[in-house]
Amino acid sequence: MTRDIRCEDVIEKLLEFLDRELDPQTEAELAHHMEHCRACFTRAEFERQLRSKVADVGQSEAPDRLRLRMRALMERF
């Protein structure tokens, strides 16, 4: 049985989700939520693309200023 989780839970665990650090059940719950929640799906995609961009540039440290701006943007969703 899958518990219903809230958007807040998804946001809180999103980074671990993308890093595949969650246990399989939690991961499944997040994936399930995203199938039905456009906002969380978009957020996950956004974060994923942000990461691949950072990786492309070959920077080992995340650009903190950019990240903070992105966070501010995301909170307005």
Ligand SMILES: [Zn+2]
């Ligand atoms: Zn959601």
